[in-house]
Amino acid sequence: MIPVIMTEATIYAPNPHLKIAVERANIKNKTIVLGDEYNKDCGARHYHLSDYSKKADEFTLLYKHLNFNPEAIEILCYRRWFIIHEFMEANDIEVCFHCDTDVLVFVDVNDEYYRFKDFEISLNGRTSGHTGYFTRKGLKNLCDFIFEVYKERGFWFELLETRFELSKKYGVQKGVCDMTLLGIYADHNHSKVGEMLQVGDYDYPFFDHHLRCEGEHFQMVNGVKDIRYSTEEGMPWCARHDGRDTPFASIHFQGTLMKPYMKEVHEGVSKT
Secondary structure, three states: OOOEEEEOOOOOOOOOOHHHHHHHHHOOOOEEEEEOOOOOOOOOEEEEHHHHOHHHHHHHHHOOOOOOOOHHHHHHHHHHHHHHHHHHHHOOOOEEEEEOOOEEEOOOHHHHHHHOOOOOEEEEOOOEOOEEEEEHHHHHHHHHHHHHHHHHOOHHHHHHHHHHHHHHHHOOOOOOOHHHHHHHHHHOOOOOEEEOOOOOOOOOOEEOOOOOOOOOOEOEEOOEEOOEOOOOOOOOEEEEOOOOEEEEEEEEOOOOOOOOHHHHHHHHHHOO
16 A cells, blocks of 8 residues: 655644645545654654654755755755655555645545556656655655765756855845755656656646646636535546646645645535
8 A cells, every 4th residue: 555645844833734634635545644743643643753864864964055945944855855765664665655734635546656657756847746656766766866966066066056146146036945856856867757747638637736836727716726626536626728627636735825725625525
């Protein structure tokens, strides 16, 4: 069985959306949270981050902050990949489905894996791991790549530094984050990295990039996908521009303004 894995480290205050994400994922999946003492009652199988953070701690010593966001937030985005891999190794898990805690998952991730089984990892939009399948081997290769970039301080690292310096010079908010490294890795490992965001595919449930993304040919209302709830499969759906309906495998509530809608959508789908 492929588990759904989420990571959650408390920084400023407990995450009020974690329980909603877990409750939804639990309906059709085995859900695991790698967290801390502040979220151990989240409703999932809970394991402590610190028990699987040996390599993540080593990476933290190498990390250089090249981002406009707080360092405490950005370093966690990197650390999670090392922690998940170490957890998979310790528990003999060959494949997992990772999702962020601002994502609602409406499908049994085991049922959808056949679409991505030929890849070591699958990312959303080639740069984001907010929903994705990760084999243990693939995640190790990704973690090794990230670790070496920061350890060797060679071509890729100098490119990241240059990107950040140019961003500061021209006032562009384009800092370096884990998505930057995921994108580089995907660009140079085409045969190993699958794509979760299959925009033109009408025949399968859709793994959402995020609710406000306008480039996916869905009908929008006030800049947000026009999500509807009535579906026999227990999934929300949204109409394309041509009127055809597409069920959603997951929805990503990216951004502060979108997260309050998680509860509304979760409860709306549950009532149908």
